[in-house]
Amino acid sequence: MTSISRVFFLLLALASTQVQAASVETIEVLTKPYVNWVTLDATIEAVKAATVSAQTSGRIVKLNYDVNDVVPEGAALLEITSKEQGAELASFEADLAKARALNVEAQAQYKRYKELFPQGAISKGAMDEATANAKATERAVTAAQARVIKASESLKYTVVSAPFSGVVTERFVEQGETVSPGQALLSGFSASQMRAITQVPQRYINQLKNAPEFLVRLSDGRELTSKDLTIFSFADPVSHSYQVRINLPENEANLQPGTWAKASFKNGEREKIQLPTSALLTMNELSSVYLKKGEEFVLTQVRVASPLDGEVEVLAGLKSGDKVAVDAYQVLLNKKQ
Structure with a gap:
């Protein structure tokens, strides 16, 4: 027809x-x-997302990853020149060895004076000097060890590692560029754990607190149920709505930050x-x-x-x-x- x-x-x-x-x-x-469903717009975002910054100064000599690359946890993202940091570490290690040698000598002298002092062979002034010298050399060793630790960490900072496995989303530097502490280098997110962010109007918030459960419909038709919610305790002063974070199941495939979804929750029956x-x-x-x-x-x-x-x-x-x-x-x- x-x-x-x-x-x-x-x-x-x-x-x-x-x-x-x-x-x-x-x-x-x-x-x-029938269940009365309230459906809201939601945005998918990564639970783990970070921007890695430089913790030491130097010139970038190697870039191992770029935007859209998948990075395992602990992998070296980039490398910075390390000659200055290496030389500083060697200098502080030499100072530590010297401090330890002086401390061994001072402790041995203090021990001898301590045995001779009761016999009257050593004056009180000499005994006090040996005691002060022994304590000073101990403190010098501690200070030298601290400088070595600091220099060692500074040397480690020349290799910037990934804090978690994920995907690189943005690169702020180029190879050969000189960076300084605090400068942003790379951004990325972990695809293993995602969440949906939505804004719940004020009139529904008490019902949601009594029955905290969401049904999230993704753009590809999948439906994910979650009771793992974080309801903000304060409302937005402009929209008068409460932000809610809906944690989605771990290792869910093909979830991308920034994509749209529909989040629904039950609001009684009718x-x-x-x-x-x-x-x-x-x-x-x-x-x-x-x-x-x-x-x-x-x-x-x-x-x-x-x-x-x-x-x-x-x-x-x-x-x-x-x-x-x-x-x-x-x-x-x-x-x-």
Whole structure:
């Protein structure tokens, strides 16, 4: 049947609203309790995302990764010249060796003086000097060790490592460029753990706290359920809504930060009428069903919501106990015959 013929028969049916109920399947209209879902826009973001910065100064001699590269945890992202840091470490190690030698000599002298002092062979002044010298050389060794540790860390900073496995999203430097402490080098995120961020209006926040669970629908049709939520304890002063972080299952494939999703949560229940979309007869903005009255079908106008999963919610025009034709176009075809 062409679209022109269908419109013609629909107009004919509207003019004559009664059709004989000749072996047409019907369905009884019933009001049933359904979950009232609140659906909000959400954005996917990575739980672990970071920008790696330089912790020492120098010139970049090697870039091992670029944007969109997958990086394992602990891998060397880039390398900075290390001659200055290496020389400083060698100097401090030499100072430490010298401090240790002086400390050994001072401790030995203190031990000898301590044995001779009770016998009167050593004056009190010499004993005090040996004691002070022993303590000073101990402190010198500690200070030298601290300088060596600091220089060792500075040398390690010349190789910038990945804090976690993930994907590089941005590079701020070029090979050969001189960097200084605090300068941003690379940004990235971990794909192992994602979350959805949404804004919940103030009127729904108490219901969400009582039943903290979200159904997240991704752009590819997947549906993920999560009860692991973080509801901010303060509202946005402009929108008066609360930000909610919805932690998604770990290692979920093909989740990308910045993509859109739909986040839904339950907001109580309500009574509603659901009919299969086949029972609906539509033309432009007009929606109707064939209501059975006795042995006849009467075309009855209804107001409906948007179809979902092969069913449509009837907002007005029917009541519980009514019977309507399951296939409205079959009734229309009977009318034509």
